[in-house]
Amino acid sequence: MKIDCKHVWQHISAYIDGDVDAALRAEIDLHLEHCEICSAVLDSTRNVVVLMADARVFEIPAGFSDRLHRRLDSVLAEGAAGG
């Protein structure tokens, strides 16, 4: 079976996650060898996924953790968990 570009795009996300079976992966790999469009689509999508996973994109506010744990200290002082 030879797959076309649209077929490759449908599986880009699963391909990135390693969630395609060996036969389909081999087909996609073969297609990517000669299709510069699909290679660039794959590379750019993977790049977006890596960048947005970076903790710097959504930073927690300065002092968030300190304020949270101080508030919790007052709750913990009231008594046992589950009560």
Place this chain on the structure above:
Amino acid sequence: MTKQQVSTEIQATAVAREATAEVIARILAGETQLFHQLIKPVERGVFVMLYMLLRNETDAEDVAQETFIKIYRNLQNFRGESKFSTWVLTIARNEGLGWLRKRSSRPEEPLEPVLDESRGDFTPALLTDWREVPPEALERKELRDCLGRAILGLPPIYRDVVQLRDIDELDVQETADVLGITPGSVKVRLHRARTMLQKELVPVLKSFAPATKRGWFGRRV
């Protein structure tokens, strides 16, 4: 992933779950200070989830505090059937949705527009060459803002899966559990979300890629 890697990962998960169960048992037995340690790994995930829902840092922080207090008071209800982080994120999401509902002028109506999932253009941006934007580029605030805006601009059902899968790095089943949808839906939505982000961000990201070196005859090297 090889069978051995899968087996090692399952064992590591089991060990981590046992350790969490032990810490929870000690907290419930009176060592309450251990609660600080228990929630450290999930603080960021809870804040990000609430920030994405409420779109305001102060509100997200307030609801995050209430969420952790609720978790402490209901710790005995954690049965260990899911990972602790999945349980916590589910509670955080419900707290966030409850907060939105309380502030909605029409609380009986759905909070988010119902999206027709069968419609939409999920074709990626087509290009013939891609110069990778390295993670170091995230030192630039403009890039962080572009990515943040693009994620927040996704329709909520797609934003949710991106947040849980790609930002919090939950697996497909855990994501499905938090959102109350099937693993198949998680995969479909994640695929569409990533395609939408690629389409929107490719033209923007190009300007953040390092300049290419030119070799002889003007070819890139």
